Amino acid sequence: MFTPWQTIVITLLTLYVARNFDSLLDLECPEPFANLYTRSYFRATWVTTALDARFWTAMRIRRKWLRDLCSIVFSIYYLIAAERADEKVRKVRGMLTLGHLRVRWNKGNTSYLKFLSALLRPRLMKYPPRAIRIPRPENEPAQAWLYFDRPLSALKNQTKIVIDIPGGGFVAMDPRTNDDKLFAWAGKTGLPVLSLDYRKALEYPYLYALNECFDVYLAVIASRVDLSACLEK
Incomplete structure (x- = not known):
């Protein structure tokens, strides 16, 4: 008999192996753009895709504080589950609206991204805008x-x-x-x-x-x- 946590781990591991069988055995088709771009480029697209997916997932939540909190949770999920992020972005692009465009292009104005940007940005000006x-x-x-x-x-x-x-x-x-x-x-x-x-x-x-x-x-x-x-x- 397995304990409950062992059952959960085995189930999740089985699902992962079944979903990524070709990748684990190196049987999947090569990425068509793999030799055209650098690793840093693919890393940037991975992050931006996760950001787009998480904002689009949380955009229908009305309360701002809850929407921001869920965005952080979704970002962690989509950074780990990159395929899910690609799938989410692909579905949204198939029915893109003005609301989706604004959420994507205005994401730099969200409070936590603005805070992180201010921390990482080189200090080039003494006076604020x-x-x-x-x-x-x-x-x-x-x-x-x-x-x-x-x-x-x-x-x-x-x-x-x-x-x-x-x-x-x-x-x-x-x-x-x-x-x-x-x-x-x-x-x-x-x-x-x-x-x-x-x-x-x-x-x-x-x-x-x-x-x-x-x-x-x-x-x-x-x-x-x-x-x-x-x-x-």
Whole structure:
């Protein structure tokens, strides 16, 4: 007779061997892209696939604290069960919606990933990004984030500026999902980087966002609007 825990272990081991029989005996077909990419690339795809699968699994949970907690649990599961992660991602891509795209592209804004990114990111700037509102001729002000590694008083001496229009398809991603890139640009060039947080479709149908970005460009380049006066209080 087996004890309960021995029965569980033997059952799980049997299921694993049955599922991975070809891999254990080295009988499976070779990976078609195995010789085209490095190990680090495959490692990155393994992690990103697990992240996508866990966010898509937890996205229907309404309570944010529970959704974040379940996301952590699901991430551990999908990192171990890589085949399940591939299967989940493949199924979602077959019925992809705007909600799925936003969950995937905005995952950098989740509290724990943002915390980990801040810990691992090289410290390239002494000043945090500043939220600003840029006036537009006939519409609501445009939202943006200013990345500038100097005091605001130094803005008046700047003759160059980098305007960044982030996002995916004008439907997702705000400037804070690209902090790594924007911090590096502002820190290494010493220039002010203005990243636009334009309004997204479907709530604001395209071409609204395109017109908004063009208005900001005109305000900054042609009208030379004072960005320091546009800071949100």
